[in-house]
Amino acid sequence: MSERSNTRGGTEFLAVSKDDLSERHTISVLVDNEAGVLARVIGLFSGRGYNIESLTVAETDVSKHLSRITVVTSGTPMIIEQIKNQLRRLVPVHKVTDLTVEGPSLEREMALVKVQGTGEKRVESMRIADIFRAHVVDATIESFVFEMTGSTEKVNAFINLMQPLGLIDVSRTGVVAIARGPEA
Amino acid sequence: MAVEPITGAEIIVKALIDQGVDVIFGYPGGAVLPLYDALFKQNRIKHILVRHEQAAVHAAEGYARSTGKVGVVLVTSGPGATNAVTGLTDALMDSIPIVCLTGQVPTHLIGNDAFQEADTTGITRPCTKHNYLVKAIEDLSRKVHEAFYVAKSGRPGPVVIDLPKDIQQAKYEYVNHAGQKHRSYNPPVRPDRAQVEKAIEAMAHAKRPLFYIGGGCINSGPQACALLTEFVRMTGFPCTQTLMGLGAFPGSDPLSLGMVGMHGMYESNLAMHDCDVMINIGARFDDRVTGKLTAFSPGSKKIHVDIDPSSINKNIRVDIPVVGDVGHVVEEMMRIWKARQIKPDAKALSTWWDQINKWRARDCLKYRPSEQVIKPQYALQRLYAAIKDKDFYITTEVGQHQMWAAQFLKFEQPNHWMTSGGLGTMGYGLPAAYGVQVAHPESLVIDVAGEASIMMNIQEMSTLVQYRLPVKIFILNNKWMGMVRQWQELLHGGRYSESYSDALPDFVKLAEAFGAKGLRAEKVGELDDVIAKMLATPGPVIVDCAVDERENCFPMIPSGAAHNEMLLGPDDQSAKPISEEGMVLV
Numbered sequence: 001m002s003e004r005s006n007t008r009g010g011t012e013f014l015a016v017s018k019d020d021l022s023e024r025h026t027i028s029v030l031v032d033n034e035a036g037v038l039a040r041v042i043g044l045f046s047g048r049g050y051n052i053e054s055l056t057v058a059e060t061d062v063s064k065h066l067s068r069i070t071v072v073t074s075g076t077p078m079i080i081e082q083i084k085n086q087l088r089r090l091v092p093v094h095k096v097t098d099l100t101v102e103g104p105s106l107e108r109e110m111a112l113v114k115v116q117g118t119g120e121k122r123v124e125s126m127r128i129a130d131i132f133r134a135h136v137v138d139a140t141i142e143s144f145v146f147e148m149t150g151s152t153e154k155v156n157a158f159i160n161l162m163q164p165l166g167l168i169d170v171s172r173t174g175v176v177a178i179a180r181g182p183e184a
Numbered sequence: 185m186a187v188e189p190i191t192g193a194e195i196i197v198k199a200l201i202d203q204g205v206d207v208i209f210g211y212p213g214g215a216v217l218p219l220y221d222a223l224f225k226q227n228r229i230k231h232i233l234v235r236h237e238q239a240a241v242h243a244a245e246g247y248a249r250s251t252g253k254v255g256v257v258l259v260t261s262g263p264g265a266t267n268a269v270t271g272l273t274d275a276l277m278d279s280i281p282i283v284c285l286t287g288q289v290p291t292h293l294i295g296n297d298a299f300q301e302a303d304t305t306g307i308t309r310p311c312t313k314h315n316y317l318v319k320a321i322e323d324l325s326r327k328v329h330e331a332f333y334v335a336k337s338g339r340p341g342p343v344v345i346d347l348p349k350d351i352q353q354a355k356y357e358y359v360n361h362a363g364q365k366h367r368s369y370n371p372p373v374r375p376d377r378a379q380v381e382k383a384i385e386a387m388a389h390a391k392r393p394l395f396y397i398g399g400g401c402i403n404s405g406p407q408a409c410a411l412l413t414e415f416v417r418m419t420g421f422p423c424t425q426t427l428m429g430l431g432a433f434p435g436s437d438p439l440s441l442g443m444v445g446m447h448g449m450y451e452s453n454l455a456m457h458d459c460d461v462m463i464n465i466g467a468r469f470d471d472r473v474t475g476k477l478t479a480f481s482p483g484s485k486k487i488h489v490d491i492d493p494s495s496i497n498k499n500i501r502v503d504i505p506v507v508g509d510v511g512h513v514v515e516e517m518m519r520i521w522k523a524r525q526i527k528p529d530a531k532a533l534s535t536w537w538d539q540i541n542k543w544r545a546r547d548c549l550k551y552r553p554s555e556q557v558i559k560p561q562y563a564l565q566r567l568y569a570a571i572k573d574k575d576f577y578i579t580t581e582v583g584q585h586q587m588w589a590a591q592f593l594k595f596e597q598p599n600h601w602m603t604s605g606g607l608g609t610m611g612y613g614l615p616a617a618y619g620v621q622v623a624h625p626e627s628l629v630i631d632v633a634g635e636a637s638i639m640m641n642i643q644e645m646s647t648l649v650q651y652r653l654p655v656k657i658f659i660l661n662n663k664w665m666g667m668v669r670q671w672q673e674l675l676h677g678g679r680y681s682e683s684y685s686d687a688l689p690d691f692v693k694l695a696e697a698f699g700a701k702g703l704r705a706e707k708v709g710e711l712d713d714v715i716a717k718m719l720a721t722p723g724p725v726i727v728d729c730a731v732d733e734r735e736n737c738f739p740m741i742p743s744g745a746a747h748n749e750m751l752l753g754p755d756d757q758s759a760k761p762i763s764e765e766g767m768v769l770v
């Protein structure tokens with residue numbers, strides 16, 4: 001289709017083709033911690049057909065009643081721009097940061113992983129947990145619950161390794177993220 | 185200084201007065217009785233009792249669009265609120281500032297499936313710009329003032345305030361929060377200077393430029409429209425308008441190409457297809473305008489001025505986005521244009537105008553005149569001839585008549601044309617018309633209607649009569665849901681499934697039953713006389729104008745087609761069969 005010089009407006013508007021490939025972005029949204037704010041954000045995603053791969057929310061500044069919502073989403077660059085602009089339009093939204101493009105950032109997820117087994121498998125699960133720096137937070141004669149923190153990929157890898165060793169249940173927090181460096 | 189505590193209902197009324205509200209469109213019920221009581225005890229705000237809550241919102245839309253003020257609605261909980269949903273969605277799609285107060289069951293009963301309880305904030309979340317549930321009396325006055333701020337700032341839209349009955353009765357001090365800075369929502373109105381410079385640079389070198397102006401200009405206000413008009417004239421560039429932008433630039437100006445889009449002018453659409461620089465001011469590249477996206481104005485550099493960044497690069501990639509309010513942006517554009525003493529390429533421009541004039545010469549609104557039957561286009565031409573020197577406002581319902589009204593009536597000023605564009609809500613026109621009439625009691629207000637649409641809110645005749653609102657309803661009665669019939673003819677092999685307006689009432693008698701005047705025109709020769717009688721009648725009138733049942737609305741870009749694949753009329757042989765892809769579009 002049309003190729004033309006991409007004149008950018010500020011930093012916001014990457015004029016990109018709709019046919020571009022889907023990208024995964026982690027977006028951090030600072031919102032007023034008020035009733036219904038999560039429903040607004042989720043409703044925006046479902047109503048406009050955007051993906052949510054993961055979503056976490058918690059109050060981060062009690063005195064100012066601010067919460068941070070971290071959404072991992074995917075879409076073409078044009079859709080990602082739309083998502084950010086749509087989020088910025090919501091009245092209780094203070095700030096929208098795309099951690100994937102705006103400088104280096106950190107992402108962490110926590111998982112609680114329950115493994116059932118005895119004998120060699122039990123020993124092996126402990127050994128792998130050690131390698132991944134997972135802690136045992138609950139134990140019975142025939143089970144462990146591991147707590148592990150890391151990037152989504154690392155959590156996935158850990159869970160995959162636990163699969164043949166008696167994995168029976170997983171609970172994950174979803175991604176939380178923050179920009180590196182001194183700025184907020 | 186200690187302030188005397190007053191009831192929540194009184195706080196609301198005070199806040200409305202401080203916001204300059206002079207009229208509310210509403211309908212009472214159990215959950216808003218305290219508010220109705222507070223309204224009863226004052227005489228600053230007039231209440232217009234509607235006959236259906238959907239109509240209350242449309243009336244407020246008509247009021248808002250014709251004045252530039254926020255329209256205010258008051259409805260009860262449950263069914264009152266759910267009835268308002270269509271109107272709210274309509275206002276959201278067309279960026280109309282509305283504050284809608286809804287009653288709610290008392291806070292301690294919320295969530296209990298109490299009588300007439302509905303999750304109003306849940307239901308209206310996707311169809312409002314923002315909504316509030318007031319759960320504490322301390323928040324009440326702030327939230328009411330904030331609702332007005334949100335409704336009218338940035339891209340305007342409807343805001344709901346859900347008011348539990350106990351909050352209306354609780355007591356607290358009133359504080360006027362008007363003008364307070366919002367803690368998170370502060371949309372910028374001033375553009376980035378560098379972007380405006382780039383826009384002017386592109387315009388200065390344009391050989392085939394085109395202004396494409398939309399409803400955002402009207403949202404920006406009459407002054408912004410006047411400024412824009414001056415700027416367009418300064419450039420000498422052609423200017424086309426969207427359905428929502430009609431009136432933002434004078435319709436009879438020689439630089440105006442008229443409406444663009446699906447039922448827009450041939451010259452507008454071809455100019456849009458062929459232009460090399462497109463200057464979109466406050467329009468949103470709606471699918472009624474763009475047609476087939478991949479074939480949309482393939483060779484142009486696109487400038488897009490919009491206050492809402494989410495409108496930019498949504499449907500169409502643009503080259504030079506300018507985020508800001510139309511008035512502010514155009515002011516800046518003019519300043520730079522003048523400072524740089526820009527002289528557009530006169531030779532290129534004159535070649536461009538030659539081309540446009542050739543397209544104009546096709547006379548795309550031409551229709552086959554008839555002596556036997558009133559052509560709907562002819563009826564509107566006669567109507568226009570009779571009103572064009574008057575101070576008139578037009579509203580419409582939705583369908584062919586709406587498109588013909590857009591094509592055959594000209595608007596020289598903003599805020600004089602109200603139509604449901606984005607949602608396309610049949611039943612909009614009558615309530616919107618009296619909303620306009622309430623705001624402009626001395627003006628001529630006409631609802632151009634179809635016989636099917638008018639039935640959707642016909643109960644509002646009672647409202648007209650009660651308040652002696654002299655709205656004229658001009659029904660182009662083709663006995664069909666004409667727009668549906670047209671699509672069935674063109675796209676579905678003439679299988680007219682359920683599109684005949686059967687068992688229609690006698691509209692003349694119907695008008696009389698409501699206590700209004702009814703008139704009928706059946707023959708070409710009666711038309712002028714009936715129009716004159718309609719205009720001479722002091723109160724509300726319904727004109728039942730029997731028009732050609734088979735007339736189709738042209739020009740038309742079939743769905744899924746490109747601008748240069750426009751159908752000009754029934755005899756247009758260039759018509760290609762509509763693609764599979766086009767068939768799924770609405």
Ligand SMILES: Cc1cc2nc3c(=O)[nH]c(=O)nc-3n(C[C@H](O)[C@H](O)[C@H](O)COP(=O)(O)OP(=O)(O)OC[C@H]3O[C@@H](n4cnc5c(N)ncnc54)[C@H](O)[C@@H]3O)c2cc1C
Pocket residue numbers: 277278279338339340397398399400401403404425426427428429443444445446447448465466467468469470472473489490491492495508509510511582583586587604605606607608609667
């Ligand atoms: C049966 C039918 C047929 C139709 N056919 C056509 C047709 O042929 N042609 C046509 O044009 N339409 C047609 N429509 C209407 C169409 O659906 C859209 O409603 C219309 O095209 C949108 O107009 P707009 O682009 O001007 O945007 P609007 O809906 O008016 O939106 C305004 C834009 O301006 C922005 N804005 C708001 N305030 C400001 C401000 N202060 N400063 C800057 N920007 C601002 C907003 O963010 C928004 O992007 C039809 C509708 C119906 C029901």
Ligand SMILES: Cc1ncc(C[n+]2csc(CCOP(=O)(O)OP(=O)(O)O)c2C)c(N)n1
Pocket residue numbers: 581582583584585586608609610611633634635636637638660662664665666667668
């Ligand atoms: C509430 C609603 N329901 C359905 C439609 C779909 N629709 C669009 S135009 C139309 C027919 C309108 O008929 P009429 O009012 O007689 O106008 P005409 O097209 O004949 O001028 C219909 C049913 C709509 N726009 N709004």
